[in-house]
Amino acid sequence: xxxxxxxxxxxxxxxxxxxxxxxxxxxxxxxxxxxxxxxxxxxxxxxxxxxxxxxxxxxxxxxxxxxxxxxxxxxxxxxxxxxxxxxxxxxxxxxxxxxxxxxxxxxxxxxxxxxxxxxxxxxxxxxxxxxxxxxxxxxxxxxxxxxxxxxxxxxxxxxxxxxxxxxxxxxxxxxxxxxxxxxxxxxxxxxxxxxxxxxxxxxxxxxxxxxxxxxxxxxxxxxxxxxxxxxxxxxxxxxxxxxxxxxxxx
Amino acid sequence: xxxxxxxxxxxxxxxxxxxxxxxxxxxxxxxxxxxxxxxxxxxxxxxxxxxxxxxxxxxxxxxxxxxxxxxxxxxxxxxxxxxxxxxxxxxxxxxxxxxxxxxxxxxxxxxxxxxxxxxxxxxxxxxxxxxxxxxxxxxxxxxxxxxxxxxxxxxxxxxxxxxxxxxxxxxxxxxxxxxxxxxxxxxxxxxxxxxxxxxxxxxxxxxxxxxxxxx
Ligand SMILES: Nc1ncnc2c1ncn2[C@@H]1O[C@H](COP(=O)(O)OP(=O)(O)OP(=O)(O)O)[C@@H](O)[C@H]1O
Ligand SMILES: [Mg+2]
Numbered sequence: 001x002x003x004x005x006x007x008x009x010x011x012x013x014x015x016x017x018x019x020x021x022x023x024x025x026x027x028x029x030x031x032x033x034x035x036x037x038x039x040x041x042x043x044x045x046x047x048x049x050x051x052x053x054x055x056x057x058x059x060x061x062x063x064x065x066x067x068x069x070x071x072x073x074x075x076x077x078x079x080x081x082x083x084x085x086x087x088x089x090x091x092x093x094x095x096x097x098x099x100x101x102x103x104x105x106x107x108x109x110x111x112x113x114x115x116x117x118x119x120x121x122x123x124x125x126x127x128x129x130x131x132x133x134x135x136x137x138x139x140x141x142x143x144x145x146x147x148x149x150x151x152x153x154x155x156x157x158x159x160x161x162x163x164x165x166x167x168x169x170x171x172x173x174x175x176x177x178x179x180x181x182x183x184x185x186x187x188x189x190x191x192x193x194x195x196x197x198x199x200x201x202x203x204x205x206x207x208x209x210x211x212x213x214x215x216x217x218x219x220x221x222x223x224x225x226x227x228x229x230x231x232x233x234x235x236x237x238x239x240x241x242x243x244x245x246x247x248x249x250x
Numbered sequence: 251x252x253x254x255x256x257x258x259x260x261x262x263x264x265x266x267x268x269x270x271x272x273x274x275x276x277x278x279x280x281x282x283x284x285x286x287x288x289x290x291x292x293x294x295x296x297x298x299x300x301x302x303x304x305x306x307x308x309x310x311x312x313x314x315x316x317x318x319x320x321x322x323x324x325x326x327x328x329x330x331x332x333x334x335x336x337x338x339x340x341x342x343x344x345x346x347x348x349x350x351x352x353x354x355x356x357x358x359x360x361x362x363x364x365x366x367x368x369x370x371x372x373x374x375x376x377x378x379x380x381x382x383x384x385x386x387x388x389x390x391x392x393x394x395x396x397x398x399x400x401x402x403x404x405x406x407x408x409x410x411x412x413x414x415x416x417x418x419x420x421x422x423x424x425x426x427x428x429x430x431x432x433x434x435x436x437x438x439x440x441x442x443x444x445x446x447x448x449x450x451x452x453x454x455x456x457x458x459x460x461x462x463x464x465x
Contacts (some may be wrong), residue, residue: 050372082374090372096365099463100387109383110373142462164371 001064003197004166005029009058010070010156011041011048018232019055020221026166026214029195030193036218037244042201045218049199050090051081062087062165066234070104089159089167093174095151097143097158103130107189116162126247126250129157133187149180153187158194167191205249209233217241257426257434264295264422265441267336271408275343276401282344283351290356308349314410316342321414339411343404350400357394359385386465398453405445408443 002025011019018041026032034042047053049060051068060068067084068076071092079093091220093192112119113183130136143151152172156240159167169188173181191198192211202208208215208229215232217225217240236242290303308316321338325331333341361387370380412421419441423434 052368052371078377085372086374088372092365092369094365096363097370098366098370098384099465100391110370110375113375113379113383142463158373212340 005061006049007057007061008092009045009048011044011053011055018221019048022058022221022223024162024216024223024226026197026199030199030213031192031198032214032216033212034199034201034216034218035189035205035208035248036216036224039220040218041105041221042218043170046052046090047195048164049168050088051085051108052090059125060205069175070174072136083122087163089164089166091152091155091159091167091169091172093171094140095148095175097151097154099143102140102142103135103146103154106143106154107161108160111161114162122161126157126161129160129209130154130158132190133157134183147180148176149183151241152176154185155193156184156187160191166197166199169202171201171203173202173204200203203248205233217244219244252362257437259320259442261419261422261434261437262427263377264417264419267411267416268441270336270409271339271343271411272405274340274346275404278340278344279347279351282348284355286348286352287359290352291359299380305349305352308346308368309353313342313346313407314413316346317410317413333392335414335416339416343407347400347404351397354393354400355389356391357396361392362388371442387460391463391465394453394457394460401453402446402449405442405449439440 003026008022009019009022010017019202022045024032025197034045034069036042044053048055054073056073057070059066067087098109101109104123104126107129108122111117111122111125116122117215123226127136127139130139133156135150135153135157138146138150138154143154146154152175155166173184174183174187181204185204185233188198188200188207189211200208200212210229212229214226215229216223217232217236217238219238219240225232225236225241230239233245236245286301286305288297288304292298292301317339320333320342321335324333364387366384367380370384375383408418409420411418417425419438422437423438426434
């Protein structure tokens with residue numbers, strides 16, 4: 001049974017259809033990478049999964065239970081949407097840490113507000129997460145005092161603090177200087193080794209190839225090809241996949 | 251000849267109004283401005299237009315005229331005085347300043363990156379949690395400088411109350427000019443400078459307190 005199953009997801013902005021019927025699924029503990037050229041709809045797909053955008057059509061099911069049906073979105077209450085969001089975590093390209101709070105508070109703020117546990121346990125969990133991302137010594141620093149790579153690692157810890165079923169990344173290293181991408185990718189790799197279910201939109205082809213159980217190539221709002229990393233990178237069946245991989249890995 | 255203490259006592263009588271108008275306007279206009287700014291940003295378009303037009307009118311008309319209108323017009327329409335002099339001044343000042351504040355708030359709120367809201371949303375927070383726990387403090391930091399300008403202007407605007415015969419501090423000093431005494435006018439200037447000086451210190455303190463982070 002897949003942990004996530006997306007069927008026929010359709011999303012338009014005005015008259016432009018950006019997602020034209022997306023179908024895929026992911027098993028628990030797997031890493032799915034989404035690659036594709038600019039404007040192909042990768043970010044929009046992640047935003048639909050996190051309910052920052054609402055698909056007009058299609059369904060999203062978690063553990064075989066449909067939690068979102070585009071044709072019935074008018075019936076969903078805000079409270080319901082908030083609860084469904086907690087199935088997913090999202091790490092943004094631009095980190096979006098809360099500047100007025102220190103690292104620890106950035107991580108604990110939402111769990112405290114949502115009362116997911118006792119304050120002591122929330123804080124303990126946050127400290128464990130900080131250790132996981134290698135920033136135990138920065139717990140009382142403010143975001144403006146951190147490098148981009150450190151900020152992104154805090155953002156990852158913040159997303160993990162709510163223990164989402166699936167953690168999504170939208171180009172997590174695109175806003176970073178090249179020398180800082182490594183530390184972030186390393187953290188994601190570790191998460192993959194510990195069976196965190198993840199969906200990663202990325203332009204880092206070597207990385208995608210290394211960590212992914214499954215890769216999706218998106219092209220103009222459709223999934224042009226999907227398969228294992230090996231299949232897609234070494235033996236692409238679709239001509240556009242081949243062209244894309246060739247140009248980007250050069 | 252009137253002595254120093256006599257003048258001081260009289261000026262303090264005027265200063266009482268100056269301070270009352272200042273304090274009441276601030277206490278009432280700060281929250282009202284937030285309500286108005288939400289109105290002007292409303293997703294319900296007609297409400298947004300009505301509020302924006304209202305703000306435009308209030309900001310476009312001299313405060314002095316608004317004070318006069320608040321005092322005379324309701325009484326004229328109803329054939330009997332409605333608001334006392336003091337209440338008219340407060341009503342006019344609160345509405346006027348709330349409109350100015352609302353524009354500052356709106357600028358501050360709209361300058362916060364969309365990503366801050368979205369980060370809150372994906373963490374399962376409610377709209378009000380996002381506003382009060384994430385956005386508000388960032389807005390406060392952004393608007394501190396323009397708010398400090400506006401509040402200092404308010405100190406000096408309190409003098410307008412005299413147009414409907416409230417003896418605030420300048421009027422009190424001017425009364426002595428009739429007796430050939432000029433120095434109380436300069437004395438008044440010292441009051442204002444001290445008042446503004448204290449405000450400058452207070453705002454400086456908050457600015458420093460909030461300097462530990464960047465937005
Ligand atoms: N809020 C929006 N309103 C209108 N059009 C939008 C909006 N968001 C995205 N689009 C359009 O949808 C299309 C897909 O955008 P999306 O951001 O999903 O692409 P992407 O694959 O993430 O691209 P990139 O690699 O550049 O990040 C683009 O043509 C974009 O202009
Ligand atoms: Mg994108």
